[in-house]
Amino acid sequence: MEKKIEFGNFERPYICSKCGGELIFKGVGEYRCEDCNQIEYDDYGKVRLYLEKNKSANMTEIQNGTGVSMKSIKQMVKEKRFEIAQNSKVFLYCEICHTPIRMGRFCNECEIKYHRQLEANMRAKSREGKEGIGMGVKGEKGAKRFERE
Numbered sequence: 796m797e798k799k800i801e802f803g804n805f806e807r808p809y810i811c812s813k814c815g816g817e818l819i820f821k822g823v824g825e826y827r828c829e830d831c832n833q834i835e836y837d838d839y840g841k842v843r844l845y846l847e848k849n850k851s852a853n854m855t856e857i858q859n860g861t862g863v864s865m866k867s868i869k870q871m872v873k874e875k876r877f878e879i880a881q882n883s884k885v886f887l888y889c890e891i892c893h894t895p896i897r898m899g900r901f902c903n904e905c906e907i908k909y910h911r912q913l914e915a916n917m918r919a920k921s922r923e924g925k926e927g928i929g930m931g932v933k934g935e936k937g938a939k940r941f942e943r944e
């Protein structure tokens with residue numbers, strides 16, 4: 796049995812299906828046979844080619860049309876290897892709010908919120924470390940009392 800190629804290589808072809816010659820990488824998922832010039836594609840090449848002809852295809856259609864596994868297709872979208880056409884049917888969902896998105900893991904809004912949250916967490920942590928919990932609050936109360944008197 797053939798050893799499964801490590802995930803992320805997108806099933807790169809090595810041998811020409813026509814003559815058995817060696818395939819040379821040409822770029823964007825395309826490989827050309829040294830001997831007979833036959834063009835072969837890896838998963839990325841197949842999906843890319845399919846999307847060129849079927850711009851509004853959804854994931855199931857891509858899977859059926861190319862024979863590429865759903866896992867590979869999702870992985871490629873997450874790695875932002877291609878963007879799904881604007882008029883495409885729902886393709887991916889934001890992992891936080893489940894809004895349909897065209898690429899990546901989050902919608903724009905959640906991506907911003909997510910980063911804000913990370914920043915806030917980091918700031919809170921560094922504050923705790925420097926001043927100790929509660930010192931900022933005490934200082935504020937003290938200041939107000941002072942103003943009133």
Ligand SMILES: [Zn+2]
Nearest residue numbers: 811814828831
């Ligand atoms: Zn060949």
Ligand SMILES: [Zn+2]
Nearest residue numbers: 889892902905
């Ligand atoms: Zn979202």
